[in-house]
Amino acid sequence: MDPIRIAIVGMGKIARDQHVPAIRGNSAFSLAATVSPHDAGLDGVPHLASLDALLHDGPAVDAIALCTPPQVRYDLAVQALGRGIHMFLEKPPGATLAEVGTLQAQADKVGVSLFAAWHSRFAAGVAPARAWLAERKIDSVSIVWREDVRVWHPGQAWIWQPGGLGVFDPGINALSIATHILPRPFFLKDATLILPDNRAAPIAADLHFRDTGGAPIHMDLDWRQTGPQSWDIAVETDAGTLKLSQGGAVLHLPGSTDHGEDVEYPGLYSRFAALIRGGRSDVDTDPLRLVADAFLRGRRETTDAFHD
Template sequence: MTQKPPHKVALVGLGKIAKDQHVPSITKSAAFEVGAIVSRSATGQDVPVYETLDAMLTGEPDIKVVSLCVPPQVRFDMARQALSHKRDVLLEKPPGASVAEVHALERLARENGCVLYATWHSRHAMGVAGAKAWLASRKPVSARITWREDVRHWHPGQAWIWEAGGLGVFDPGINALSIMTEILPAPVHVSSADLTFPENRDTPIAAAIRFSGADGLTVDADFDWRQTGTQTWEIEVVTDQGTILLSGGGATVTIEGKEVSSDEALASEYDGIYAHFADLLASRTSDVDLTPLVHVADAFMLGKRLQTEAFFD
C-alpha cells in the first residue's frame, strides 16, 4: 500500500513552545512536515516564512493544516481566518481566551467542513491512560492537586501571561485540570476559589480551588507560580480501593506507595498530540473538549480576589 504524503503544516508563532515541542514532534512524525512558518522574527529557516497569516494563506494554497502557537489573546482571529479559508486548525492550550470564542470556532469549523483540534498536551503524559484505567473501576473519595512551579524559569519575559486573557497561574494549572478531567470517572465542578493577584498584574500568581462531585467527592487544587528549586506537579486520588499518585506532570504513576511507571515530564506529549491530530484529519473529525477551560472560567467567576505584593521578572 502506498503511504500517503505527509500533511504540510503552517506553524504560526515560533516562540519557546513551538521550538521546544511542536517542531521536534512534527519532525519525528511520518504524518506531518513543516511547510511554512508565520513569524515576524524567524530567520534562517528551510521553509517559507511569512510575516502575517493572511500572506501565508494567500501564498500557500496547498497547505491545508495550520498549527496556532500564539498567545490565546490573539488566537481567535487567526483561527477564524484560517477556518474561513477552509484550513484545518490545531489550537495550542488553552484553546482560547474565553469559552464563547472557542464555541464560535467550533461552529465555523463545522460549517466549513474543517477539522478543529483543541489540544491538551498533558493528557498525553505517559501515566495518564493507565491512571484513567485504574480509576475506572474504583470510587474516588477525595483528590489533591499540587501544581507549583517557578514562572521566571518557565515563562521568562512573557508579558502576555500577566495580561487579561493570559490566565496567569492557570496557564500551567490548566494542564493539571486537563489530566483531572481525563482520569476521574465522574465530573466535578468548582465550588469555591481564592485567587491571589500581584498588585501590578491582571492575572493571578496563585490559586486555591475546591471542586465538588457526586457522593461527597472533593478535589482541592493548589496552584502557585512562586516555587523555586524542585518543581511540583502532582495529582493524588484517594479511592475506596487504594490511592494513586501522578507526579512529574502525569509522567510517573505510584499506586499504594509503589511506583509502577516512570517517565520524564513533557516526554512524548506533543508526539501524542500530533498522532491524534493525524487520526482526526484521517476521519475528518474535530476534538474540542472545553471542560478544563470551563473550570478556569468558573474559578474566575466564583473566586475571591486576594492581593499580594507586586511581581517583577
C-alpha cells in the same frame, strides 16, 4: 498517502521546543512553513511574517498549528478556517469559551478538523491512570501545581494580561488531566485568587471542587515556587492511593511506579493526523470551563507586585 502540509503560526518557546520536533518526527506531516513577526524561522523552511502573507503568498498548507497567545487566536483561526484549513489550537484553545464554541461551529460548517490540544493528557501516566480509576471509588483528590514563573515563563507579559490566565496557564494542564482521569464530573465550590498589585492575572490560587459523588478535590496553584517544582495529582481511593507526578509522566500505584517517556507532543500530532484523516474534530472545553468558573466565583486577594 501524501503528508499533511502544516504551518506553525507563532514561533515561541513551545513551538520550537515541542511542535517542531513532534512534526518532524511524524511522517503524516510535512512542515510547510512557519509564521511569526518576531522570529526568523527555521533553516530550510519558508518563513512569513503574518498569516495574511502565508495565505496569499506562501506555500499551500492543509493545516495550521496555532501557537500564539490566546488573546489573538480567534481572528487568526477564523481566517484560516474560512480557507478550509484544519486547525490545531495550543492550550488554552481560546481566550473565552464563547470564542471556542464559535470556532467549533465554523469548523463543522466548512467541514474541517478542529483540535483543542491538551498536551498533558498525552503524558505517559495519564491513560493507565484513567483506566485504573475507572472502577474505583474516589474518596478525595489533591492537586499541587507549583512552579517558578521566572524559569518557565520569563518575560511573557501577555500571560499576566486579561485572557492570559496567569498561574492558570500551567494550572489548566492539571485540570486537563483531572477532567480526563476522574470517573465523575466535578465542579467548583469556592476559590481564592492571589493577584500581584501590578498584574491583571493571578500568581497563585487555592480552589475547592467537589465531584458529583461528593468527593472533595483541592487544588493548590502557585508561581512563586523555588527549588524543586511540583506537578502532582494524588487520588485517594478504596484500593489505595494513585499519584501522578512530573506533570503526569510518572504513575505511582499501590505497589508499583512507572516512569514513562516524554510522549506528549508526539501523541498530540498522532491524534491530530487521525482526526484529519477521519474527518472529525476534538474540542473539549471542560478544563477551560473550570478556569472560567474560578474567575467567575473566586475571591480576589492582592499581594506584592511581581517583576521579572
